[in-house]
Amino acid sequence: xxxxxxxxxxxxxxxxxxxxxxxxxxxxxxxxxxxxxxxxxxxxxxxxxxxxxxxxxxxxxxxxxxxxxxxxxxxxxxxxxxxxxxxxxxxxxxxxxxxxxxxxxxxxxxxxxxxxxxxxxxxxxxxxxxxxxxxxxxxxxxxxxxxxxxxxxxxxxxxxxxxxxxxxxxxxxxxxxxxxxxxxxxxxxxxxxxxxxxxxxxxxxxxxxxxxxxxxxxxxxxxxxxxxxxxxxxxxxxxxxxxxxxxxxxxxxxxxxxxxxxxxxxxxxxxxxxxxxxxxxxxxxxxxxxxxxxxxxxxxxxxxxxxxx
Ligand SMILES: [Zn+2]
Numbered sequence: 001x002x003x004x005x006x007x008x009x010x011x012x013x014x015x016x017x018x019x020x021x022x023x024x025x026x027x028x029x030x031x032x033x034x035x036x037x038x039x040x041x042x043x044x045x046x047x048x049x050x051x052x053x054x055x056x057x058x059x060x061x062x063x064x065x066x067x068x069x070x071x072x073x074x075x076x077x078x079x080x081x082x083x084x085x086x087x088x089x090x091x092x093x094x095x096x097x098x099x100x101x102x103x104x105x106x107x108x109x110x111x112x113x114x115x116x117x118x119x120x121x122x123x124x125x126x127x128x129x130x131x132x133x134x135x136x137x138x139x140x141x142x143x144x145x146x147x148x149x150x151x152x153x154x155x156x157x158x159x160x161x162x163x164x165x166x167x168x169x170x171x172x173x174x175x176x177x178x179x180x181x182x183x184x185x186x187x188x189x190x191x192x193x194x195x196x197x198x199x200x201x202x203x204x205x206x207x208x209x210x211x212x213x214x215x216x217x218x219x220x221x222x223x224x225x226x227x228x229x230x231x232x233x234x235x236x237x238x239x240x241x242x243x244x245x246x247x248x249x250x251x252x253x254x255x256x257x258x259x260x261x262x263x264x265x266x267x268x269x270x271x272x273x274x275x276x277x278x279x280x281x282x283x284x285x286x287x288x289x290x291x292x293x294x295x296x297x298x299x300x301x302x303x304x305x306x307x308x309x
Pocket of ligand 1: 192193194195196197231232233234235
């Protein structure tokens with residue numbers, strides 16, 4: 001038996017398999033990503049807490065002798081175990097390694113792959129279709145996000161899909177839709193572009209904000225960042241039914257029909273969900289990068305086809 005496995009046994013450390021499973025669950029609960037494991041990282045203690053590791057187990061060391069350099073390198077046994085488990089997960093494509101993720105996101109993080117995401121859902125007894133509701137990162141979806149937000153805005157953008165055959169609900173389509181959702185919501189900082197509300201569920205897994213299509217899917221609208229807008233469910237609904245639209249300078253234009261509504265419509269106490277922006281010339285909240293603002297061709301279409309003058 002090797003020195004390392006002997007030490008692991010001596011300190012009655014959890015098995016690599018158990019640590020791998022705990023890692024997948026932790027990744028899931030940390031939005032799909034975790035930094036490299038080192039002292040002071042919260043995640044390192046969080047997982048140790050899950051195993052109820054004692055002080056001795058958390059602080060046990062491995063000593064490696066480097067004869068050539070004539071020195072002894074000490075490393076935490078617990079960190080080593082986490083590393084080994086993470087590398088094993090990466091070897092079997094459940095996670096991407098920090099070096100690989102870096103090329104995609106410029107951050108050195110372990111990131112769930114779709115395979116790892118599925119495994120985490122299974123461990124937590126959640127159905128696979130939860131992926132359509134959650135905004136947890138996966139390597140494959142982030143690849144689509146990068147493609148969507150890195151391209152520069154085309155002058156003559158066509159917001160319509162020209163594919164004539166009906167698109168089957170394939171894995172590819174579901175990834176594309178999730179990529180669109182993730183890209184739009186991240187670009188708008190998880191806020192409604194109309195009212196600015198930003199709120200998630202108490203367990204932090206679900207977000208209220210939705211990725212709206214300016215030209216909707218039903219009218220063959222594309223899953224592009226230029227055809228997207230992050231809106232809360234209330235303002236998503238109001239946008240889709242034509243209560244408001246956008247001018248070319250991104251100010252909000254509200255339907256004159258609103259004036260003929262009864263006084264008590266659309267209100268929660270003093271909060272008036274449409275009129276809050278009626279009198280001011282208010283712009284929507286926009287992404288940081290101008291290249292990914294909603295495209296004029298998409299908003300013009302909405303103004304002409306969906307908006308109720
Ligand atoms: Zn809103």
